[in-house]
Amino acid sequence: MPTPLRRLPHRHPLALAVSWALLPTTVAWAQAAPSTVPAAVAASAAPADAAPAPAETTPDAGLDLGRIVVTGATTARSKMKQSVSVSTVDSEQVQNSTAASAVEVLRAVPGLRAESSGGEGNANLGVRGLPMSDGGGRYVQLQEDGLPVLLVGDVSFATADQFVRADYTLDSIDVVRGGSASTLSTNSPGAIVNFIGKTGKVPGGAVGMSLGLDHRQQRIDFQHGGKLGDKLYYQFGGFYRLGEGTRHTDVTTENGGQFRASLTKELDDRGSYVRVSLKQLKDNTPTYLPVPVQLDGNTIKQLPGIDPRNAFFINSHFPTDVVVGADGHSVTTHPGDGLGVNVSAFGVETQLKPGDGWTVTDRFRKSVINGRFIGLFPAGSQPADYTGSTPVFSAHIFNTSLDDMGNVFNDLRVQKELKLGDEHRLTLTGGLFSGIQNVAQTWYWNRYNVGLTGDGAALYDNAGNPSTEPVGDATTTWGGCCFRSIDVRLTAVAPYAALTWERGPLSLDASVRQDRQRGTGSQRFGDAASGGSWNPDRTTAVHYTADATSYSVGGNYEFGKSLAAFTRFSHGASWKSPDRVIWDERVATGVDPYPVNEVDQFEGGIKFRQSGLNAFVTLFNARTKEGAGFEVTTQTVKKDSYTSQGLEAELAWRLGDFKVAGGATWTHAEIDSGPNKGHTPRRQADWVYQISPSYSFGSLEVGGAIIGTTKSYAQNDNQVVLPGFSVVNLFANYELTPELLLSAGVNNVFDQLGYTEAEGQNNLGNNPLYIARAVNGRSAKLSLRYTF
Template identity: 35%
Template structure:
């Protein structure tokens, strides 16, 4: 079977080991199935042992054993990559080699599909690149290049490039997979088919559709939608032309930080679920909290649906042409247009405390509370201290963001020339990368009061003062980001243009290969924004003819727009040396400097002046300098890779929820280890580990942080993936572990290390038919990836985000 039960349930990879009809009776596949030729962040396809870069691959066979519940969960099995896959099927935080996760998203890592970026910037606020990617049966393999040539052959990716490559129909065949959750509600159907058409044509098409509540309780179908992708290729004597398309329309729940009880000390904390709220299986979402009454970008009342969640809508077409006209020349052109938009709607707790404490804080002494929604709407809560067994209320904000336009136009053209020079082979590459990224969003938040329960039945709460007058209205305390200082009513309309000529060379002589590359990125930002000076006023938001107390706390966008108009440019370069000892082993060393242009995260801070220009030119681009050296060993049954790295990173950024501006330098040193072995009797093992010593080397705003470990950065992470495969069955496990880290850069409250175990089992009772079961996080471990608090507060409630608890799913598949 090429389908995995685990991934069926969540929009990750619904594929696994081949069906019985395709399985050799004795000789098992290599577990990692690493290809000899890599195509990511290199001028053209290159033997892995000849490349002076650190690169890893993940095959469909391996992904099935991982039992992933999101695409980001696949990425955490790449050495050097830190993927905080606790937010659902998008909004993941992804970093590499100790480079900082100072805010969110993937600032220094670019996510690609078939060699072109999903978005030009991986950390667009509320629109991270992984939100617009779904890995399914279309995937041929995933390649990840850390450091090195990622700095120069890609824009805005000095840390790493993770490239999801699609099948192209080279081999005739397809799959149909039907899967469902055994201990949670979700149903999914996957399919793919590809084949040659005559001697010169190939095609492939595939996709999925799913629907259900998802791995956590929300009270409604939170995950719903699907994707279809396809391509057709025409081969001719000197090359090929490929056309491809993608249509993605998907909704997914965004799991934001939620309350947990923390006891002990900052250095030795114990995290526990609250009564009535499982931190790894519950959520604050509810069938009783569906409507978000707010204002649009023209200050007009609108009603949005919280169940929109993270909506990703992508209509994409592209083209790839490769021609070899002769005399050592290769010409390649890649083009893509993506019409992209969506929503981000999520519940974020600004504060969680005893019900009486919050009622008094908002309604004054003698305040009372009552249910505002649900079956008990209008009923007074006489004993708040026993409410839901925890006696808590939450001051929550609805992060309601409309991603109006994230359209992207990308063109990458390059010419490659091979020549014999000085007894060796010289390869020269020249190219031009052109891109346009639109960024049109408006933020329209609402502030609520709710009870704390995680079974999909939470309710909004109304507060009355001692005189019986309402302080809230239908659970709404303010029509804006009232709990965040009315910060976040924003509207921006921007366009980012990039023109980047680049050049690369490599010279192979004997066992030595010398490589070098340079890139000159030129950026232009044009547009306007509102929200720097949003005002608080009164407005009849619900249209009932009166002004209620919450309506006096309405955040309004000003009519005037502020311009954004600045240019930037920077040069990246990289050079490396590779020594091929023999056909099985090589050594390499490389040094690189790459840049990352800052986008929307510097718009509302001191980096932009009144005229829309850059007040401090250093804020426009952050640089990463990396040195690395490694060894690679590969035989038919064994692979071993080890890379030492050292990186110095600049960081200027802004975090939306804490309203913090950052101006820092970081230093990280470490080692990546990766190995695999498979035997003739069907046993296989891959093992990966990364040790990182990372420090904040300078902090212009908070010097006290200097010398501390960056938040959420563990010193050691590892993955083990064993499997046993025979003709009639396959069993495997994926073990992922991480050491302790700190919740914040002050290095007070620790996030305990944890290890998860996922299991996969498949039976092939007859040719082409397979039945499988996948268990993700089998032992229901609570693994915390972030926390809002820097230290345990007096009430012991910490807003934190945990990985999903145990989920088990089943799949029935048919291959043809």
């Protein structure tokens, strides 16, 4: 992640570039000054590296309110002029969040809840009180350079963040909450999170190495970009790592890396260009799932020997897990491989500006995606047929083959700007998004007895003898529910249109989108009756269609260079992933309508800036109506309506060498229907906050971040409380030379125990166990980076 330690005129611009991914527990520095245009424009609604709208020059304290952004908008304007709530993950936010994954950095964005305690993937994302009724990010779309990573954000065992990595090639992240996100992308009424890559317009390179100080991990990052010839630019880079992650084990659970490259040719001086991009990601990382805990009344307590901050039940005691593949044959897998992802992507981005106010932009990307999700899920207390003396719990191994999660997306946009007079113009936009998303997975979950003695993944048979074999196969796990193969192709077509009217300090805009989706394919189940393979009598042909209309209307008024206000109303829609819905055969076959989730939002806010102080404050109100969906871990169907209202605030203050950035979100959310009517939605805290101070002493900069939340409830019944907690991170950076930077950082300095989710008891049938997932315990890293 880029951004400068401080402005040093004698240094090459890239001497300040450091990727937060190289040192997840410290800080990332930028290659470009605040409020620069290319990072925001390069991969958004009107991406252009050449001849962009000029960035504003009013002094900025850290929120980059003068930065030109077009993510989630149709015209390239500064944050002060946009009628949406938009944040940029820049140096201040990355530094103070000390993120350990691509999504964890989003904890610094007000209004966005990033539960990234699952490791490099499998994160849960919520926004503005919209419900986290299932895993993933149902109302949040993750993008890379303006196109979706996945069409849907809540696919079981394949959330979009699993296929995104942050390294030296990442330039910035734009986050648009609410607003026109409903109409300018699919499945994103809550937010768009756009990861924007470098393009080579700023020449130079960097290489760095990092080392875990209290855990086994080594990583190397690199990047280089520059000019090849007349108006021709290149960029390439990536990373490779090897280790075990922050939770100790005796097997290598981290092994892999990423390579990205792009080539950009400017076609004229008006901003026309063609860009070709490549991405290859092959990575294995540990999967951190909930661990056993106990309840004291409605309070979560640790079990002896099981520390939720570092417990991990996969090691050399658990060498293999034999499953059945989609072809019906046995497959030997290795639990230590954890979350394995393979992504090969090719993209072409073209922008043409023939003149007379016309702009034509097309973005295309094809991604081949597959992998495997392996994680151990505690599913019950000691089995009734267990006769051993060593205490155990019953665990299901979530062993899911991601047979095909590939996709093809294209977004074509045509825009015409009409100048109606001095400071008076009308911009008309028409576009067509189309895409294909494959959701092909094979589930086969064996059952094991795992020791409750704090000795890692010690496995036992039903007589209490050490073993490496399961005590039950997928035909018996949870009643055989999840011996399952899904192969569904989603086809999406979405025409959209927008207009923006500007006159002096006032701008008004409106947009509409018509989403049409079709699902075709099959769903199969296996059972003991078919000899432990797929049962042809339990096969369903999937064929359904669904559509929805979204619209948004907003306006912004600048009272001066230092103050602006906006307001907006939006209606948006999203679809649950088919794996969560086609359990219902009537829906799978199109007899009953496919459930569509609808969100209505009203928001209004102010933006204020002076040389030493920035503020961006937004009031919001959201109403959500969800369609029915099945959650595997609780074995329940969830279908409710919700209301939320609140306030999100971003603030930044700078005084000489001291700077501080912070944010807070207050949310009052309520369930409006069903047996839990009037309750607070699960895992929704009243307050979430972040504060990140830092100070420079010449060549040394030190700082920290406090990220906290008040209490919330584990489930919608509001019985079990997840206590409030705050995590403190610290970092220090020292310039050995202008080109050589030494960095050290500690994540969760005080080893705080903080629960992000919990479930259990009656939800898990006749053998109850309570489980919870917590943030990782304390970890420290050291990094050395050289820029050239």
